[in-house]
């Protein structure tokens with residue numbers, strides 16, 4: 048029988064998107080690396096598994112566990128700032144929005160960010176979180192060193208010249224290689240972005256795809272399924288003075304249009320699917336042009352209060368137009384068809400074993416469904432299309448693959464598995480999700 052404390056611990060944990068849940072038998076928190084090492088060594092002796100959790104912003108059950116959930120959000124200090132090399136070492140549990148503010152105070156910034164900044168650094172790099180920009184890699188590409196605690200409780204530092212065989216794959220570790228406690232990040236001098244948003248037509252973007260991807264440092268578009276209309280976003284790096292949107296405009300855009308009103312529209316569509324075409328036209332009409340210039344971290348990330356489920360696939364960048372066109376055809380056959388915008392981004396190639404952009408310049412296609420709405424038929428249909436282009440699913444987003452179908456898509460798969468057997472020989476960091484997507488801990492040869 049479970050003791051009172053164990054029963055109390057067994058509260059349900061849920062992720063942000065409400066698409067994954069688990070009931071850990073113990074919830075532990077650590078504020079330094081020694082505590083992490085002690086918790087892992089103790090768990091390993093008791094034959095329990097440990098799962099580090101960040102901000103719970105992954106859509107899959109990658110952060111779920113029935114055993115020990117370990118929150119390292121308390122390991123969030125600035126350890127070192129080298130103003131000459133612009134390398135900053137931070138506690139891995141720090142959330143990106145806090146990191147960005149701390150960096151700004153020191154005249155520095157991260158080179159690129161995703162749509163939101165609520166993730167922890169450790170969680171973001173574990174799943175190869177990315178933004179957009181054909182010359183910019185995902186967040187893991189900025190990791191120049193890291194401290195992690197192995198499955199036996201040993202503390203290891205790795206970087207390009209120390210334990211390089213571990214550092215190479217560990218930059219996208221899926222939470223399978225150790226609990227990351229410290230990360231050294233290559234930063235840049237703080238910079239501003241001129242953000243230009245405007246309506247665009249899907250056919251025009253796809254017909255001139257190469258020109259589109261090089262039309263700004265950071266480009267993306269949101270396509271309203273069932274409509275030709277898109278919202279095109281281009282962020283240009285600039286040394287121009289800041290000209291931020293007014294507080295009123297920001298409130299209307301960020302809180303009303305992108306969140307409160309968006310939520311109402313999505314609720315109506317969920318309750319009355321027949322309204323979809325009308326609502327889609329309403330959306331299309333609401334896409335207007337705007338421009339502002341501000342510090343990079345204020346432009347890159349937005350506030351997302353409307354909860355949704357999401358799948359996102361990485362394919363060779365040149366295949367994006369054909370894949371999107373085929374998804375358009377798929378959407379015409381879905382009943383009800385989705386209303387939630389589809390997001391398309393790009394990112395640069397890298398050399399990290401399980402990075403979704405390893406070895407190829409990448410185009411990203413992300414599909415969403417409002418919370419509480421069925422997504423499986425839609426996401427499966429999209430996955431079947433992008434599979435024809437060797438798609439790699441985002442490690443933190445929904446998909447229907449397993450190790451058998453993913454192994455062949457990652458040329459450096461075995462490099463990761465060799466690191467895994469060394470760092471976690473008995474599977475302390477395994478969970479059912481990892482068992483499915485990368486398999487159990489086994490020697491590659």
Ligand SMILES: Cc1cc2nc3c(=O)[nH]c(=O)nc-3n(C[C@H](O)[C@H](O)[C@H](O)COP(=O)(O)OP(=O)(O)OC[C@H]3O[C@@H](n4cnc5c(N)ncnc54)[C@H](O)[C@@H]3O)c2cc1C
Nearest residue numbers: 101102103104105161162167169170173176177222227443
């Ligand atoms: C609204 C929203 C917007 C998003 N936008 C983007 C986007 O623009 N681009 C993009 O690429 N992704 C995006 N994502 C996905 C998100 O960035 C990733 O899923 C990311 O992993 C979430 O980080 P987290 O801190 O919440 O980690 P969690 O989801 O809590 O955990 C993710 C993984 O990290 C591991 N982990 C956490 N801490 C540690 C640690 N200390 N050591 C080792 N492993 C650890 C966990 O075990 C798990 O395997 C978005 C998600 C949401 C909900």
